[in-house]
Amino acid sequence: DAIIALIGRLVGNGSAYAAEGHVLFDTQACEDYGVLSGHPMDEMIAGARVEVAPYKRHPADFVLWKPSKPGEPVWQSPFGPGRPGWHIECTAMIEQSLGLPIDIHGGGIDLLFPHHENERAQGACAHGHGRDRTYARYWMHNGFLTFGEEKMAKSLGNVALVKDLVKVAPGEALRWALLVGHYRAPLEWTGELIAQSVKALDRLYGALRRAAGVEAADTGPDPAFLAALEDDLNTPAAMAELFGLATALETATGPGRAEAKGRLLASARLMGFLFGDPEAWFQGGVDEALKARIDDLVARRSQARAAKDWAAADKIRDELAALNVEVMDSASGATWRLKERT
Ligand SMILES: [Zn+2]
Known part of the structure; x- marks a missing residue:
C-alpha cells in the first residue's frame, strides 16, 4: 500500500508517467537528478544497467511499477496488476518507517548508482518542488571488503564469518x-x-x-x-x-x-x-592446552622454590621464558602473563 500510494503521488505531481502497463520515473522532470552520484547523465547511462525500452521517454527513466511475468508475484494497483520496481521499495519503507528526511543512509559503494540515485530522486520528487527536498542528510557508502582480488560476498562463497574468526583471533x-x-x-x-x-x-x-x-x-x-x-x-x-x-x-x-x-x-x-x-x-592468545602447561610449570616452580631447590626453580623459569611467559611472585603466590609480542 505504501508503495502504491507513493507511486500515485509521483504520477500526480508529474514526476512519473504510465506507459504500456508500466509506471516510469521521469528523470527529465526531476530538476536535480544525478546530484547524488555526481556523474553527468550520459556517463551514467553508458556505465550502468540502464535498460532501453520503447515505452521509456528517456533511457535513464526507471520502472516504478511493472506487469508481473507469469509465475512472478502479482498485486492489484490503480496502474494495473503487477509488482514494484527495485528502487521504490526502499523509498516507501524509509518514508513509512522512519519519516523524511532521515539522518544517515548507508550502503555499499556499488549501490550509489543507479539504486541510491533513484531512491533519492523518488523521495525528493514525491514531495513536490519548492520545499525542503532533503531525503537523507548524509550518505555513507562503504568500500568492499575483499579477499585477494574479489569482493567478499555470500554469492561468491568467499565469506569469512566472525563466529569462526573469533576462534583464532x-x-x-x-x-x-x-x-x-x-x-x-x-x-x-x-x-x-x-x-x-x-x-x-x-x-x-x-x-x-x-x-x-x-x-x-x-x-x-x-x-x-x-x-x-x-x-x-x-x-x-x-x-x-x-x-x-x-x-x-x-x-x-x-x-x-x-x-x-x-x-x-x-x-x-x-x-x-x-x-x-x-x-x-x-593471556588471550593462549590456547587451553598451553595454558594448562604453563599453569603446571608455574606450580612446579613454586614447589621447587618452597623446597629451596633453586636449580630446579631456575630451570623451570627458563622453560617458561622460552614460552614467552613472565612469572610474577607475590605474597599471595605466583601469577603469570605473556610478554608483549614483538
Ligand atoms: Zn535500497
Missing part, C-alpha cells in the same frame, strides 16, 4: 582490523591484517599495563581523536591518535598520568576498544 583485534581502513576505501582481509591488529592492541594494552597503578581521570575523549572521527569518520586517523595517547601516557609524570590514562581510555572506548583487563589481553 581476539574479537577486539577483528574489530580493529575492520576499522583500520577508511570506510569508503576497500579493505583487503588477510591474516597479516589480523596479526597487525593484534600487535596494535598489544601496544595500547602494554601502555595500560605499565600504568596499572594509575587511577584514570574523568577527562572524556581527546579533542584531536574526536576531530578525526568527525571528519567523515576517519577511523585510521583516529586510531593513529590512540598511539599518540599511549605514548603520552608513558611519558606523562605526576598528575598528568591520570589525565593521560583517562584520555586514552575514553577515546579508545568510544570505538569499542580497551574495555578489557590488560593482563587478560596478554
